[in-house]
Amino acid sequence: MEDGNAPNNGNNVHASALPPDWVDDVDAVNATISDIRRLTLELASMHASRIGTVFGRDLDNMERQIERKTTEVTTLFRKAERHLQRVGSSTRRAGGEESVVGANVQRSLAMQLQSLSSDFRQGQRKYLSDVKAQKSGGLVESEARFGINLEDDGTLQQRGDDYGFGSAQQMSVVDDLQAEIQSRDTEISQIAKSIEELGAIFKELAVLVIDQGTILDRIDYNMEAVVDHTKTGIQQLEKAEKSQKSARPMKCILCLLFTIMILLLILVLKHRH
Amino acid sequence: MTAMMSSSDQLDGISSVRTYIDRLATGDGRCHGMKVLLLDASTTQILSCVSTQSEILSREVYLVSRIDEPPRGTGGIDNDFNNSNGGGASARHSLALDEETAPHVGHMKAVCFLRPTETNVGLLVKELAAPRFSEYHIYFSGIVPPHLLHLLAENDPRERVRQVQEFYADFLPINPDLLSLNCRNTLPMTSSSSSSREHHAALYERNLAGLQSMLLALKRQPAAIRYQKSSRTARRLANDIGECIGSDQIFHFLRGSGRGGGGTGQGQGQQAGSSGGNNNMLLLVLDRMDDPVTPLLSQWTYQAMVHELLGLNNSRVVLRGVPNVSKDLEEVVLSSAPGHDAFFQAHRNSNFGELGEAIQNLLRDYQAKSKMHQVSNLRSIEDMQQFMEKFPELRSQSHTVSKHVAIMGELARLVEVCSLMDVSAFEQDLACSDDQARHLRELMSKLDSQTVKIPDKLRLGMLYALRYENAAPSGAIPAVKEAMRRGGVPPDGVGLVDAILKYAGSDVRGPGLYGTNRDITSKLMKSFMSSVQGVSNVYSQHSPVLMDTVEGAAKGKLPGQTHPLVLSGGGASSNVEGMPLPQEILIFMVGGVTYEESTKVNQFNQANSGKVRVILGGSTVHNSTSFLEELKLVMNGR
Numbered sequence: 001m002e003d004g005n006a007p008n009n010g011n012n013v014h015a016s017a018l019p020p021d022w023v024d025d026v027d028a029v030n031a032t033i034s035d036i037r038r039l040t041l042e043l044a045s046m047h048a049s050r051i052g053t054v055f056g057r058d059l060d061n062m063e064r065q066i067e068r069k070t071t072e073v074t075t076l077f078r079k080a081e082r083h084l085q086r087v088g089s090s091t092r093r094a095g096g097e098e099s100v101v102g103a104n105v106q107r108s109l110a111m112q113l114q115s116l117s118s119d120f121r122q123g124q125r126k127y128l129s130d131v132k133a134q135k136s137g138g139l140v141e142s143e144a145r146f147g148i149n150l151e152d153d154g155t156l157q158q159r160g161d162d163y164g165f166g167s168a169q170q171m172s173v174v175d176d177l178q179a180e181i182q183s184r185d186t187e188i189s190q191i192a193k194s195i196e197e198l199g200a201i202f203k204e205l206a207v208l209v210i211d212q213g214t215i216l217d218r219i220d221y222n223m224e225a226v227v228d229h230t231k232t233g234i235q236q237l238e239k240a241e242k243s244q245k246s247a248r249p250m251k252c253i254l255c256l257l258f259t260i261m262i263l264l265l266i267l268v269l270k271h272r273h
Numbered sequence: 274m275t276a277m278m279s280s281s282d283q284l285d286g287i288s289s290v291r292t293y294i295d296r297l298a299t300g301d302g303r304c305h306g307m308k309v310l311l312l313d314a315s316t317t318q319i320l321s322c323v324s325t326q327s328e329i330l331s332r333e334v335y336l337v338s339r340i341d342e343p344p345r346g347t348g349g350i351d352n353d354f355n356n357s358n359g360g361g362a363s364a365r366h367s368l369a370l371d372e373e374t375a376p377h378v379g380h381m382k383a384v385c386f387l388r389p390t391e392t393n394v395g396l397l398v399k400e401l402a403a404p405r406f407s408e409y410h411i412y413f414s415g416i417v418p419p420h421l422l423h424l425l426a427e428n429d430p431r432e433r434v435r436q437v438q439e440f441y442a443d444f445l446p447i448n449p450d451l452l453s454l455n456c457r458n459t460l461p462m463t464s465s466s467s468s469s470r471e472h473h474a475a476l477y478e479r480n481l482a483g484l485q486s487m488l489l490a491l492k493r494q495p496a497a498i499r500y501q502k503s504s505r506t507a508r509r510l511a512n513d514i515g516e517c518i519g520s521d522q523i524f525h526f527l528r529g530s531g532r533g534g535g536g537t538g539q540g541q542g543q544q545a546g547s548s549g550g551n552n553n554m555l556l557l558v559l560d561r562m563d564d565p566v567t568p569l570l571s572q573w574t575y576q577a578m579v580h581e582l583l584g585l586n587n588s589r590v591v592l593r594g595v596p597n598v599s600k601d602l603e604e605v606v607l608s609s610a611p612g613h614d615a616f617f618q619a620h621r622n623s624n625f626g627e628l629g630e631a632i633q634n635l636l637r638d639y640q641a642k643s644k645m646h647q648v649s650n651l652r653s654i655e656d657m658q659q660f661m662e663k664f665p666e667l668r669s670q671s672h673t674v675s676k677h678v679a680i681m682g683e684l685a686r687l688v689e690v691c692s693l694m695d696v697s698a699f700e701q702d703l704a705c706s707d708d709q710a711r712h713l714r715e716l717m718s719k720l721d722s723q724t725v726k727i728p729d730k731l732r733l734g735m736l737y738a739l740r741y742e743n744a745a746p747s748g749a750i751p752a753v754k755e756a757m758r759r760g761g762v763p764p765d766g767v768g769l770v771d772a773i774l775k776y777a778g779s780d781v782r783g784p785g786l787y788g789t790n791r792d793i794t795s796k797l798m799k800s801f802m803s804s805v806q807g808v809s810n811v812y813s814q815h816s817p818v819l820m821d822t823v824e825g826a827a828k829g830k831l832p833g834q835t836h837p838l839v840l841s842g843g844g845a846s847s848n849v850e851g852m853p854l855p856q857e858i859l860i861f862m863v864g865g866v867t868y869e870e871s872t873k874v875n876q877f878n879q880a881n882s883g884k885v886r887v888i889l890g891g892s893t894v895h896n897s898t899s900f901l902e903e904l905k906l907v908m909n910g911r
Contacts (some may be wrong), residue, residue: 019379019380020380023307023380026307097336097338097378098378100336101307101309101335101336101378101381104330104334104335104336105307105335107327107330108327108330108331108333108335111327111330111331112331118662122662199661212325212327212669213606213613213614213669213672213673214601214605214606214672215589215604215605215606216326217325217326217327217606218321218325218326218589218606219317219320219321219324219325219326219329219337220317220318220320220321220587221321221589221604222326222337223317223337223338223339227342
């Protein structure tokens with residue numbers, strides 16, 4: 001998509017018709033889309049490696065990275081959407097063929113963005129549920145360990161020696177687990193938030209996307225619709241012109257002017273006496 | 274069906290045209306970035322038939338515009354609007370305005386897909402004199418005459434044209450085995466005398482070009498061309514296409530028979546048979562005139578029925594004004610193109626009863642699925658997310674279901690209101706059996722009946738007149754006409770009875786209608802078989818004349834007296850002995866085909882899958898309304 005623009009610019013030099021501003025926005029959206037594609041791929045591989053590891057020192061590091069990437073992708077989505085809206089508003093302002101082009105560009109890009117965002121959300125959701133499963137699995141595991149530990153505790157107590165040491169060990173295990181649970185909780189809530197945000201964008205894009213298989217997806221129907229729109233537009237303009245030229249406001253003004261003149265005359269005459 | 278799909282070189286109108294459109298949308302690989310598509314009236318229809326808005330959008334075609342009606346009216350308005358708005362952007366636009374007429378889209382590239390007509394080339398020349406776009410990629414939908422190409426080459430002062438190609442998609446592939454030119458009013462052309470040939474020259478050219486393009490798009494050189502002897506137009510078309518093939522190398526595909534110019538007699542056909550291997554195509558040029566009965570009958574298969582009762586115009590059905598139809602279903606699409614509507618593809622040839630059942634199943638499936646995803650079932654976030662994911666799919670399914678249910682409901686209502694069951698049974702009887710006295714009695718009672726609608730009375734009267742043109746007792750046909758008038762048929766409608774006899778009476782049409790070309794024994798055999806087996810379905814006993822022709826041709830039993838062969842040097846021969854059996858048959862029916870014929874051809878193809886494949890093409894696809902409209906033109910001598 002981007003490579004199409006290089007020759008485009010070259011042509012415009014001798015075509016002496018600079019593309020309008022919104023074309024830059026379109027390019028930006030296209031670039032963003034390819035960025036999103038790349039980042040989603042990276043994210044997917046990071047998800048996989050994160051799910052693969054249960055404990056370890058880079059766990060926190062990994063999660064932080066995933067978190068950062070996720071927010072990055074979400075910002076990119078928002079950025080693309082912003083550019084898309086700009087395309088819409090600037091082409092609408094231009095009117096005529098350009099507005100049709102703008103609407104179509106918006107639609108096509110929105111379709112791409114929508115499929116991307118749904119892929120992304122699917123990936124996020126899968127990751128989220130995997131992490132959750134791991135976490136609850138971990139909890140079960142740790143509870144089980146607790147049970148064993150408690151039993152151990154009992155035996156230790158019975159033995160009488162090593163009492164203090166055992167308890168300290170247990171406390172540290174509990175602390176570790178708690179910290180872990182908390183960190184995963186925040187992680188999950190953050191991902192949920194990003195999904196929520198994407199959901200909002202998804203909803204806004206959905207307005208732009210055409211339903212396939214309906215009459216709205218017919219090429220000839222759309223062309224007829226454009227002609228109809230232009231026709232009604234011209235009619236409206238003609239009406240406006242007519243009403244602008246129409247004599248009624250003019251008459252009012254003349255009438256008022258006339259009255260003022262008479263009143264002035266009366267005033268002058270009155271002062272003479 | 275699957276076996277047919279698997280062979281890659283299967284004759285398939287839709288996929289042939291799609292290949293062209295796919296190449297078109299990318300400028301044949303040489304046009305990147307934002308594109309504009311410039312079309313004319315007929316290429317618009319062709320494109321819409323096989324492609325969709327979302328499809329071309331995904332290929333960066335962001336504007337589709339007609340070359341013959343550029344949006345002039347809006348130009349001035351835009352400028353006013355921009356100037357009043359002020360601001361940097363509009364200032365730049367108005368600067369560019371001095372340079373070009375439509376600067377806003379000047380950075381885009383134009384892909385033109387046009388018919389190679391003088392008018393279109395003229396419009397292109399005008400466009401190139403003040404180009405609105407930065408590049409022009411031009412594709413013509415047929416063979417471009419050299420002088421038009423010259424004209425184009427000489428009138429490109431700014432060298433904006435990047436390529437000119439011929440993409441032979443000059444017809445609408447309605448079904449894989451049904452092609453139409455969507456070219457109306459060919460009936461007057463076929464029935465007029467040779468003196469008024471000039472009058473219909475443009476129409477004739479359109480038909481010839483359409484037929485050429487069918488052959489080129491399907492990439493076949495016919496091994497033999499035969500035509501219907503009773504029709505002058507069919508003969509002329511067959512001769513002209515034979516001449517084109519003989520004189521233009523473009524028709525000679527590598528796997529075909531090779532030299533078309535050489536060889537005498539039916540040598541061309543035999544050569545093809547011996548060397549062409551699996552490419553033994555027969556081109557059969559027919560005329561609607563041979564069978565005026567089929568377009569007059571009520572139809573009971575889905576596609577045909579929709580066309581007959583609601584009108585199916587390039588896959589679009591208008592349901593506006595139908596009781597209880599929601600706003601988004603006022604106009605719907607019934608397309609056979611793959612990926613559009615699987616239900617319609619599967620059931621376009623199903624009859625009304627099967628269809629009702631199928632729609633019921635469709636509805637049940639949908640209900641089951643939607644119950645699974647009901648809002649009240651959403652308990653957790655996961656459920657909601659799953660719902661959101663399934664939602665688009667569910668919605669498109671709901672559209673399909675409501676579309677078919679709405680159409681079915683309207684069809685059922687019309688059948689009820691017009692008492693079509695009754696009418697159709699009598700129509701079939703009139704078309705299939707011989708019993709003058711009984712038919713006349715029943716016809717009279719139908720014509721006097723209140724429940725039978727006026728267009729149906731007209732059709733019944735015409736069917737009777739066609740059947741008993743010669744066998745009716747004198748005074749019967751005038752009496753029928755009188756009864757029609759009494760029954761409320763308008764005078765010009767009554768006049769159509771004479772018009773159809775003039776257009777396709779027994780003197781004019783070829784033999785074959787009502788089984789007149791069968792000998793006595795086969796006739797007896799048939800009536801014996803039908804009395805023994807009984808009629809399976811009263812509403813579909815009629816079989817069009819076309820099917821006799823197709824079966825004859827497939828078995829090599831089509832007599833040369835009725836369907837002579839075009840000789841490569843010009844002229845015709847009725848000697849068809851020793852011709853190899855065709856594996857592919859392209860039928861072109863000038864004057865238009867019907868969906869009944871298409872359904873029957875489809876059934877034939879399924880029954881003979883692997884042996885012979887038939888593709889049906891025609892000037893247009895008729896229903897009784899369009900057929901009668903064109904007949905009126907014949908009557909008025911136009």
